[in-house]
Amino acid sequence: VDERVAQLRQIVSADRVLTDPADLIHWGQDWTRFYQPAPLAIVQVSSAAEVVELVRFARATNTPLVPSGGRTGLSGGAVADRGEVVVSFDKMNRVLDYDEVDGNLTVEPGVITARIQQLAEEQSRAYPVDFASSGSSQIGGNIATNAGGIRVIKYGLTRNWVAGLKVVTGRGDLLSLNNGLVKNATGYDLRHLFIGSEGTLGFIVEATIHLARMPGPPTVLLLGVPELSNIPALLALFQSKVVLSAFEFFSDAALSKVMDHTDKATPFRSRTPYYALLEVDDLGPDGEAVLLELFEQALSAEVCIDGVISQSQSDVNSLWEYREFISEAITPYTPYKNDVSVTPARVPEFLTAVDEFVSSRYPSFEIIWFGHIGDGNLHLNILKPEAMSTEEFKAHCEVVSDETMAIVQRYNGSISAEHGVGKLKLGHLQYSRDETEQGYLRAMKQVFDPDGIMNPGKLIPG
Ligand SMILES: Cc1cc2nc3c(=O)[nH]c(=O)nc-3n(C[C@H](O)[C@H](O)[C@H](O)COP(=O)(O)OP(=O)(O)OC[C@H]3O[C@@H](n4cnc5c(N)ncnc54)[C@H](O)[C@@H]3O)c2cc1C
Numbered sequence: 028v029d030e031r032v033a034q035l036r037q038i039v040s041a042d043r044v045l046t047d048p049a050d051l052i053h054w055g056q057d058w059t060r061f062y063q064p065a066p067l068a069i070v071q072v073s074s075a076a077e078v079v080e081l082v083r084f085a086r087a088t089n090t091p092l093v094p095s096g097g098r099t100g101l102s103g104g105a106v107a108d109r110g111e112v113v114v115s116f117d118k119m120n121r122v123l124d125y126d127e128v129d130g131n132l133t134v135e136p137g138v139i140t141a142r143i144q145q146l147a148e149e150q151s152r153a154y155p156v157d158f159a160s161s162g163s164s165q166i167g168g169n170i171a172t173n174a175g176g177i178r179v180i181k182y183g184l185t186r187n188w189v190a191g192l193k194v195v196t197g198r199g200d201l202l203s204l205n206n207g208l209v210k211n212a213t214g215y216d217l218r219h220l221f222i223g224s225e226g227t228l229g230f231i232v233e234a235t236i237h238l239a240r241m242p243g244p245p246t247v248l249l250l251g252v253p254e255l256s257n258i259p260a261l262l263a264l265f266q267s268k269v270v271l272s273a274f275e276f277f278s279d280a281a282l283s284k285v286m287d288h289t290d291k292a293t294p295f296r297s298r299t300p301y302y303a304l305l306e307v308d309d310l311g312p313d314g315e316a317v318l319l320e321l322f323e324q325a326l327s328a329e330v331c332i333d334g335v336i337s338q339s340q341s342d343v344n345s346l347w348e349y350r351e352f353i354s355e356a357i358t359p360y361t362p363y364k365n366d367v368s369v370t371p372a373r374v375p376e377f378l379t380a381v382d383e384f385v386s387s388r389y390p391s392f393e394i395i396w397f398g399h400i401g402d403g404n405l406h407l408n409i410l411k412p413e414a415m416s417t418e419e420f421k422a423h424c425e426v427v428s429d430e431t432m433a434i435v436q437r438y439n440g441s442i443s444a445e446h447g448v449g450k451l452k453l454g455h456l457q458y459s460r461d462e463t464e465q466g467y468l469r470a471m472k473q474v475f476d477p478d479g480i481m482n483p484g485k486l487i488p489g
Contacts, residue, residue, distance in 0.1 A: 031088055032068050035112065038080045043118070045069040054115055055107045057100040058160075059451060066093070066107035071118045075193060075201055075232040081114060082199040082230075085480040093482055094226035096168025097139065099160035101366070102449030104172065104225045104485050114230060116167050123233070125150060131190050131207045133235045136167025140174075143236060152238035155182035159351065167231045173223035175445035180401035181272040181308075182239065184445075186222045191235030194221050196228065197476025207235045220471070225447055226482040228475035242308035245272065246318065247346045250325065250334035251299035252276075255375045257330045261303055262371060262401060264325055268317050273306035274401025281353045281395045288356035294349060297333035303400070304350050306343075353397050360410035361417060362395070363424040367435050368444035371403040377438045378405060384430055385409065389423060404444040407431065432458040448486045456488060 035044045045054070046068050055064025067090065072078055085092050093107040095115045107113045120137035130152060132143065140154075140161040147154040156169065158176035168174075170192070174185045182188075191207040204218040205211055221228060252258060262274055279300050285291065294302075307318065318336065325331045337343045369377045378396060385394055395408040409427065411420040432442050436458040443452050443459075460468065468487050475481070483489075 029067060031084075031090060031112075034084055034088070035068055035070055035081075038084060039070055039072060039077050043071040043073070045071070054095055054098070054113045057098040057103060057105040057449075059101060059103045059106065059449075062103055062106045062108045062450065064106065064108055065110060066113045067110045069095075069113045069115055071115045073118050075195060078114065078195045078230055078232055079199050079201060081112070082195055082197065082480070085112065086197075086199065086478050089478070089480070091480050091483050092230075094167070094171065094230045096136070096165035096171070097160070097163045098168075099164045100168065100172065100449060101364075101446040102443065102451040104447050104449035104482070105168070106450055109484070116165060119232070120165075122146065126207075129190075129207060130238045131235050132238055133191070133207075133233065134166060135233060136165060136170075136231045138166050140164045140166060140169055147238045148241075150238065151241050153241050154188065154236065155239050155242075156185050156188060159354065166234055166236065170222055170231050170234055171224065171226050172445075172447045175399065175402070175404065177273050177275065177399060178306075179399060179404075180274050181270055186219065188237050188239070189218060189222055189234060190237045191233075192218045192221055192231060193233035194229040194231055197478065197481040201232070202229070205235075207237075223447075225449060225486045227472060227486050228481060230481070242272065243310060244340065245306050245308045245337075245343050246310055246315070247337040247343045248305045248318065248322065248334055249294050249346045249349065250303045250305070250322075250331035251295065251297050252301040252303055252331050253299050253329070255301055255378060258301070258303065258375060258400060259372050260328075261325060261330050264328075264330065265305055265321055268321055269307050269314070270309065271305055271401060272308040273304065273399075275304040275350050275398070276400040277302055277304075277350060277353060277397035278395060280393060281357075281397050282349060284356040284395065285349055285352045289348070289352055291345075291348065291352075294346065295333045295335050299332060302349070303331070304346065350397065353395070357395055357408055357410060360393075361420065362408040362410055363420070363427065365407040365428065365431060366398075366404070366444050366446045367407065367431065367440055367442060368402065368404045369435070369438045369440035371401060373438050373440075374400055374403055374405065377434065377440065380434050380438075381407060381431055384434065385427055388430075389427070391415075392423075399444075402444070403440075428455070435459070450485055453485070453488055456486075 054069040091111040116137035119135040124133040393410040398405040
């Protein structure tokens, strides 16, 4: 046994240090499947004090630490493939406090996102950050990636709901940041530096989450859009009169895949190149009439040419399924995925530029577009032609990736809208953060993690 494993067993009880090969694989990877997990050990921590001790151990033995949440990450942020110690927060999942007046819930980092949503409902409130992996992801992982999801257009990112954080830095210090305060004008807000830092500066050991007011029952419209360039006009038209809680889009190719995969019929008679899914969750007494009027206006301006409005919660669920089943429906086609963003107004131009590049260079590739278009966040998916080997497809996708990132840069966009940089996008960071800015990032890392033991090889190029 490695001497360090024996040391780890002194820090936490022996049954919380895992070294079985199956455990190393399980906790050594996230949702990505590009890396071969090879951690030294998994440590299941149960308190902030243990995390402090682990950081001391890591500094003394020069052993890198990888924080691990629900491992639903899509960028390899929680991957351990170089003899690291994985710090799993699975067992740090206690709910510590709820303050009714402040509407603040304080939890340990291993609490599953869906549980936060459920706890909020029990208090007649809501935790509005939501996405397909919320049944497995943890609040610590969400904060470390500043997760987004489907209702960002109204409620913002995870960042908007973090009222306080406790973190253990790479120096082994426990910092208590913002303490749930609404107002706090005391200079640099380190809380926000840790949000989205992917465990590279320190580990989140406690979070105070502000819960939102409970929304009303949602109404959903699914609209058939003939031209991509109509999307910004559609967004502007509806936003002039209602507060949208979601504005999603998908292509007709995406709809076809969902219909093949499920037994769902077309949502309405016409087929159009694109579809927009709009949701409003606080319709006032005249709300329905306002929505109908906007729908009529969109039809008469030919911004959309067909559509449907939900009449019940089961309609709402059924319309969302067209969007939510896309990922599952295309999985058998070994998709190459990319998650990028530009400002919402520039989406049509940007998407057309990428589409033109891919279809002229690789005419046999099928492209499936969908995403949180109201936030300018697009998911580009390219399906592997059946006859092409995975290796050859991967090699072509590297070329697509480089060119897509160059187009992102031309449009001042982001190479990662919401999935983080992790290991996967490290080589593309320069398209969104220039060398000068990267110098500042490295300097900040040096302050919080002087020995480079906190999730090295992720987010910040060495
Ligand atoms: C089907 C599917 C749909 C998804 N949809 C969305 C979406 O719509 N929007 C979106 O934003 N993401 C989405 N994701 C990505 C993923 O769910 C999010 O990135 C999520 O926030 C990751 O949380 P996790 O607990 O699984 O973190 P992990 O994958 O375990 O870790 C993510 C990062 O956080 C670090 N980390 C974990 N815990 C801590 C901690 N306590 N302290 C410090 N660092 C820590 C890890 O080292 C890693 O760098 C999706 C993923 C899947 C599989």
